[in-house]
Amino acid sequence: ERLKSGQAVPVTPPPTSPAFQHRLWPEIEKTVKQQVAMARMGIGDCGSGWQLFAEDGEMKMYRREEEVDGMVVDPLKAVHVVKGITGHEVCHYFFSPQYRYDWETTLEQMTVLETISDDTLMFHQIHKRIWPASQRDVVFWSHMRKLPNDQDRDGPDIWTVVNNSTEDPDHPANAGKCVRIFLTVCLLCQTRVIPPKDGTPLSRDNISCKITYCSVVNPGGWAPASVLRAVYKREYPKFLKRFTAYVKNQTKSKPIMY
Ligand code: 18C
Numbered sequence: 001e002r003l004k005s006g007q008a009v010p011v012t013p014p015p016t017s018p019a020f021q022h023r024l025w026p027e028i029e030k031t032v033k034q035q036v037a038m039a040r041m042g043i044g045d046c047g048s049g050w051q052l053f054a055e056d057g058e059m060k061m062y063r064r065e066e067e068v069d070g071m072v073v074d075p076l077k078a079v080h081v082v083k084g085i086t087g088h089e090v091c092h093y094f095f096s097p098q099y100r101y102d103w104e105t106t107l108e109q110m111t112v113l114e115t116i117s118d119d120t121l122m123f124h125q126i127h128k129r130i131w132p133a134s135q136r137d138v139v140f141w142s143h144m145r146k147l148p149n150d151q152d153r154d155g156p157d158i159w160t161v162v163n164n165s166t167e168d169p170d171h172p173a174n175a176g177k178c179v180r181i182f183l184t185v186c187l188l189c190q191t192r193v194i195p196p197k198d199g200t201p202l203s204r205d206n207i208s209c210k211i212t213y214c215s216v217v218n219p220g221g222w223a224p225a226s227v228l229r230a231v232y233k234r235e236y237p238k239f240l241k242r243f244t245a246y247v248k249n250q251t252k253s254k255p256i257m258y
Helices: 025-040 087-095 097-103 225-251
Strands: 051-056 059-063 076-083 107-117 120-127 136-147 158-165 182-193 207-218
Touching: 025 136, 025 158, 025 182, 025 207, 051 225, 059 225, 076 225, 087 136, 087 158, 087 182, 087 207, 087 225, 097 107, 097 225, 136 182, 207 225
Parallel strands: none
Antiparallel strands: 051 059, 059 076, 076 207, 107 120, 120 136, 136 158, 158 182, 182 207
């Protein structure tokens, strides 16, 4: 909370999220902290071995080749800078179920299994089948959060959405035609504001959003490594370009949501 002068108001901080009484809360809290810390690490940090595999303008995508029991589980890290949108807007459109069919092209069916709170949902998703592999499905919780901007205390907040696989007794893994995939995804968004020099009000021309998207997907059952890596290479750039274009288009004539 801030006064008009920009001074912080001394109040007891509220609990981080209204979901804190839920059984999944300790896991959500731990995973969000870990994922945000990892997303904040640069590509060159810790000799991490990220290799660039796709690039388009400001968008850069890196992966590390990793296999578990012969299955490709390559971690992905993408960075992008998009003009005219805020981190809050990007996270709002990524998190909210009502927009998902608009931008998620690999989706066949999405169900909200549980509304844990306004910022925490549980999903079941069935994705399109890639011939000749089996169709995939996934159950995950999704949590959206505002983070303090430690580097620039007067600057806009940082926003994140973390998605992480979980279990649901009503949707057991590998029971039907689908093979269950396991994922951990973190979208981290920082808004940059460069105010106009002549003191005119801020417009979308003055803002941009630095997006970091990290994901690890375990395909859950054997799939040929070469086919999987080809799917990654095609689908991740397609997703990030299409999704950010969607957010730009949705927000262009709306007031800026910081
Ligand atoms: O993060 C993203 N989306 C979120 C909201 O939906 C959420 C869900 C992610 C699901 C990702 C896994 C999707 C698997 C889909 C199978 C491939 C379908 C391709 C269809 C082509 C016609 O976090 C954005 C996600 C962007 C997705 C990029 C694709 C990732 C590919 C992963 C492959 C997984 C195994 C597929 C097995 C088939 C092997 C030949």
